[in-house]
Amino acid sequence: MDRGVQQIVTPQGDVLVVMPLAHFERLSAAAGMFIFSDERDAEAVPAEVRVAIDEGESPLAAWRRYRAISQSALARESGVSRFTIMRIEAAGAGAGNRQSRKLLAAALDIPVSAI
Known part of the structure; x- marks a missing residue:
């Protein structure tokens, strides 16, 4: 140990x-965990995304809307089905399998830990 x-x-x-x-x-x-250890980390997330998440939107949906991309377009870009995107957005932070989150994060140009 x-x-x-x-x-x-x-x-x-x-x-x-x-x-x-x-x-x-x-x-x-x-x-790849997303932890706000202090205010400097929180500043790396755009205010619009932080507010949306604080108001109950899933991190994936908040980032997707911030990047102005539809679920269908994100599905095409990432190779993850629209149905999976819908399920992850409905379930919230940490939902979906690691590979799907990795592909979605790459398509949105964010760390996997952000979703």
């Missing part, structure tokens, strides 16, 4: 991991 990383086993048998924040941030970045 890495230095500074601890495992805790709960009474229910769940294994929890405690680690230094810097280590977690490196792992999160490598995994």
Whole structure:
């Protein structure tokens, strides 16, 4: 186990991991997770996208609208079916499989972690 990383086993048998924040941030970045650790990170997301997400729109829909692209056009551009795009938009952040999110993110020119 890495230095500074601890495992805790709960009474229910769940294994929890405690680690230094810097280590977690490196792992999160490598995994493509989208974490607003401070205001500088939040500034990287356009205000229109942040507001739409805060108002309940899915991240994928917010970015798609910001880029002014229809679901059909995004489907053609990404190779992901329109039905899948509709399902991901309806389900919200982190929905869909990793490959679909990767293709959609590439088509929208955003990090996978943003959707």
